[in-house]
Amino acid sequence: MPSGAGPAAALPRPIEGWQPASFLERGVAVPFTTPQLAGARLRASERGGLELVVPNISGALGVYILPWEGVPALCSPTLHDRRLTERLAAVRRVSPAAVRQAARDVAAEGLAGREAAAAAAAARLRAEEQRRLANYEMLVLLVQQTEPQEPGRVPPEQEARAALEQRARAALTGLAPRFGRSTEALTIMLEELAALFGPIGIGRQAAAARLPLAMAGLAALADGLRVWQEQAGAGDGVDAARVEAAARAMLPLAAAALAEAQALLDNLPALLRDWAADPAAVTRRAGEADWLLDGWQRICLLWQHDDERISRAATLAEMVELVPVLPRAGVGDGAAPRLCRRSPRVEGWRSALAFQDLVARNEMLRTLAPDGPG
Amino acid sequence: MNRLGALRRDLLDAADGQVARVVAMVDRMTERGAADALIAPLRPRLAMLRPDRALSLTRLLFLPLDRLIVPAPAWRPGEPSIPRSVLVPLAAALRAALPAQALALDAMLDGHTTADATVLIAAGGLLWPAAAALLRSAPPPPRWHEATGLPVALHDPLVRPMAALLAEGMALHQLACSEDAAAAAALLRRVAASGPAVLAMAVALVMAILPDAGEVLRLAEELAGQGGAEGRAAVDRALDFLIEGTAKSSAEPLPLALLADQMRRATLLLDGLAAESATTQRPGRRARIVAARRRLDETCRAQFSDAAAQLAVAAPEAALRDLRRLDAVGRRLGDAGAYDRGLQALARRMAGEAQMAPVERLRSLEILLGPEAALAWG
Numbered sequence: 001m002p003s004g005a006g007p008a009a010a011l012p013r014p015i016e017g018w019q020p021a022s023f024l025e026r027g028v029a030v031p032f033t034t035p036q037l038a039g040a041r042l043r044a045s046e047r048g049g050l051e052l053v054v055p056n057i058s059g060a061l062g063v064y065i066l067p068w069e070g071v072p073a074l075c076s077p078t079l080h081d082r083r084l085t086e087r088l089a090a091v092r093r094v095s096p097a098a099v100r101q102a103a104r105d106v107a108a109e110g111l112a113g114r115e116a117a118a119a120a121a122a123a124r125l126r127a128e129e130q131r132r133l134a135n136y137e138m139l140v141l142l143v144q145q146t147e148p149q150e151p152g153r154v155p156p157e158q159e160a161r162a163a164l165e166q167r168a169r170a171a172l173t174g175l176a177p178r179f180g181r182s183t184e185a186l187t188i189m190l191e192e193l194a195a196l197f198g199p200i201g202i203g204r205q206a207a208a209a210r211l212p213l214a215m216a217g218l219a220a221l222a223d224g225l226r227v228w229q230e231q232a233g234a235g236d237g238v239d240a241a242r243v244e245a246a247a248r249a250m251l252p253l254a255a256a257a258l259a260e261a262q263a264l265l266d267n268l269p270a271l272l273r274d275w276a277a278d279p280a281a282v283t284r285r286a287g288e289a290d291w292l293l294d295g296w297q298r299i300c301l302l303w304q305h306d307d308e309r310i311s312r313a314a315t316l317a318e319m320v321e322l323v324p325v326l327p328r329a330g331v332g333d334g335a336a337p338r339l340c341r342r343s344p345r346v347e348g349w350r351s352a353l354a355f356q357d358l359v360a361r362n363e364m365l366r367t368l369a370p371d372g373p374g
Numbered sequence: 375m376n377r378l379g380a381l382r383r384d385l386l387d388a389a390d391g392q393v394a395r396v397v398a399m400v401d402r403m404t405e406r407g408a409a410d411a412l413i414a415p416l417r418p419r420l421a422m423l424r425p426d427r428a429l430s431l432t433r434l435l436f437l438p439l440d441r442l443i444v445p446a447p448a449w450r451p452g453e454p455s456i457p458r459s460v461l462v463p464l465a466a467a468l469r470a471a472l473p474a475q476a477l478a479l480d481a482m483l484d485g486h487t488t489a490d491a492t493v494l495i496a497a498g499g500l501l502w503p504a505a506a507a508l509l510r511s512a513p514p515p516p517r518w519h520e521a522t523g524l525p526v527a528l529h530d531p532l533v534r535p536m537a538a539l540l541a542e543g544m545a546l547h548q549l550a551c552s553e554d555a556a557a558a559a560a561l562l563r564r565v566a567a568s569g570p571a572v573l574a575m576a577v578a579l580v581m582a583i584l585p586d587a588g589e590v591l592r593l594a595e596e597l598a599g600q601g602g603a604e605g606r607a608a609v610d611r612a613l614d615f616l617i618e619g620t621a622k623s624s625a626e627p628l629p630l631a632l633l634a635d636q637m638r639r640a641t642l643l644l645d646g647l648a649a650e651s652a653t654t655q656r657p658g659r660r661a662r663i664v665a666a667r668r669r670l671d672e673t674c675r676a677q678f679s680d681a682a683a684q685l686a687v688a689a690p691e692a693a694l695r696d697l698r699r700l701d702a703v704g705r706r707l708g709d710a711g712a713y714d715r716g717l718q719a720l721a722r723r724m725a726g727e728a729q730m731a732p733v734e735r736l737r738s739l740e741i742l743l744g745p746e747a748a749l750a751w752g
Contacts, residue, residue: 079736079745110733113691231495311553354702356695356741 014062134198438546502543570608634699
């Protein structure tokens with residue numbers, strides 16, 4: 001019999017009051033299309049392999065923590081989610097960027113539908129263009145920060161590409177002896193840093209980078225929720241107020257993390273030196289905003305995508321469930337509120353959306369993501 | 375068939391987007407005349423589709439009562455519904471009584487649609503209380519009988535309850551947006567004191583918005599009990615009207631997706647009423663519910679079988695999902711075997727189709743039968 005529900009096998013007991021100690025323990029949001037896996041996060045298991053942290057599907061407080069093999073006790077995952085999990089099992093280190101990449105690749109295969117495949121292909125092209133721009137902006141920054149001021153010299157941002165590359169190469173050649181590395185090695189390192197900092201925003205392209213755009217999206221969400229609360233009658237704005245409060249609490253945290261990451265670009269020679277010494281440490285510092293904002297994109301997209309078959313109240317109830325729990329460490333004495341789950345998920349034949357409609361809606365949300373279905 | 379008739383037939387088969395465009399075009403006409411007749415057969419579909427409509431004073435005025443409006447020939451005196459023929463005369467009466475306010479509202483609404491929530495709420499906040507105050511005591515508009523086809527004696531019994539509900543216009547509009555059962559219950563409690571006819575309309579309206587709100591239904595029964603014989607009769611009229619409406623809804627020509635949603639809502643309503651009638655010892659109503667449910671079941675199975683048989687092997691995914699929507703409702707109404715057989719027959723056709731790309735076949739089978747079956751069949 002066709003069904004969206006999985007067999008009633010043994011589920012582990014939900015863990016109530018779960019608050020991870022770190023972002024790694026919280027795991028990374030995965031854009032699963034199976035409705036019961038909405039809000040699920042993937043993390044490395046202490047016993048090896050990967051495990052999922054899945055919100056309690058009853059809508060009550062708590063999460064299930066289970067290996068992928070245990071998911072059939074919860075639901076029957078879509079073919080897309082099975083393929084995505086296979087792909088993620090091969091990822092060396094689970095991070096938001098790694099999940100995005102894997103999700104985009106799997107979407108391109110077509111198991112999330114034609115539109116998602118097309119969006120993935122378009123996102124790949126955009127990512128390539130953004131990488132090229134990030135490289136260029138990195139060269140501009142390097143020249144700006146290392147060349148002596150000389151009157152009459154063409155500013156690097158106005159320089160032709162070939163000439164800019166030449167000047168950057170000269171700058172790296174000047175730095176090479178100090179780092180004990182060759183110019184070629186430094187060139188590669190600069191490209192690696194461009195890839196790492198591209199989503200954070202480099203130079204003149206900063207505002208259009210992925211994370212600043214995600215921040216703007218989050219701010220727009222908070223503002224939209226405020227307007228909704230003003231228009232909704234008494235009692236209808238509770239969920240909106242919860243999500244808005246969480247979004248507003250997140251904004252300064254993410255802004256600070258983003259500003260700190262962008263500040264690393266103010267001294268590129270020092271950043272190159274740090275990268276040469278300990279790339280993992282630089283990755284951690286640069287990636288904090290990405291981890292903080294991880295999981296919010298789906299919430300923003302749910303709000304933006306007005307499905308006439310789902311009332312705003314039901315959408316808000318779903319959004320409340322998805323608000324990422326903040327880990328204890330790294331967010332300043334629990335500055336952001338933790339939310340309680342309240343509403344059961346929008347599912348089942350009673351809802352305006354059948355199971356397959358929810359899958360389709362989830363696939364469609366992924367095509368709307370500005371950086372592709374990842 | 376004349377040209378208008380042919381156009382009407384074409385429109386019944388048109389895609390949702392085309393329907394929305396035609397309706398928007400008609401909405402922009404200052405004199406609608408025959409164009410109104412053109413879109414008349416689409417009204418059941420429009421009620422389900424709820425496309426953005428151009429905001430006019432008449433549309434805004436009756437927006438909170440929209441779900442009670444029925445075609446004039448289908449209306450019966452005493453029924454908690456509103457015949458469409460009274461809308462224009464009542465709006466004209468309002469315009470004549472409050473010309474300055476009407477002009478100001480025209481200016482506010484000009485160029486806006488029902489999607490413009492801020493304008494709708496601001497203008498509705500002005501219009502609905504003013505209309506409620508006027509219609510509470512205004513005499514029938516001039517030429518009432520000619521314009522509406524209704525005797526003058528029916529004006530007050532029909533329009534006074536409408537006025538009472540328009541006084542709750544903002545709450546009704548918010549309820550339609552939020553579908554919040556607590557807000558619905560609060561509204562019913564407020565209007566119950568306005569009399570049985572108002573209660574009947576309010577119950578019909580609220581249950582049309584929230585067909586599965588058992589607590590609202592229980593409250594309606596409670597309020598009926600408090601209202602004596604008249605209150606009891608009023609709520610019975612409202613619930614019978616809703617039961618009868620489920621039969622009408624399944625007979626309307628609708629695209630599969632809308633039909634499935636219509637039947638889902640009808641099933642929710644009937645199931646809620648059945649549960650309530652079991653506790654309130656109402657065998658007559660229970661029999662009507664069983665009959666209405668049987669009609670829905672038969673319609674659902676027939677529509678499903680037709681649709682499954684007619685689907686092309688390489689049908690768009692949206693068409694397969696529409697079929698599954700109907701399947702989900704149908705299984706609740708009756709024998710699941712018919713749906714299993716229909717889906718499996720379609721899956722067999724797909725599995726044997728060499729022209730389909732493997733990923734397309736997998737996805738189609740997944741939509742029809744679920745992921746495990748797709749892997750087994752694909």
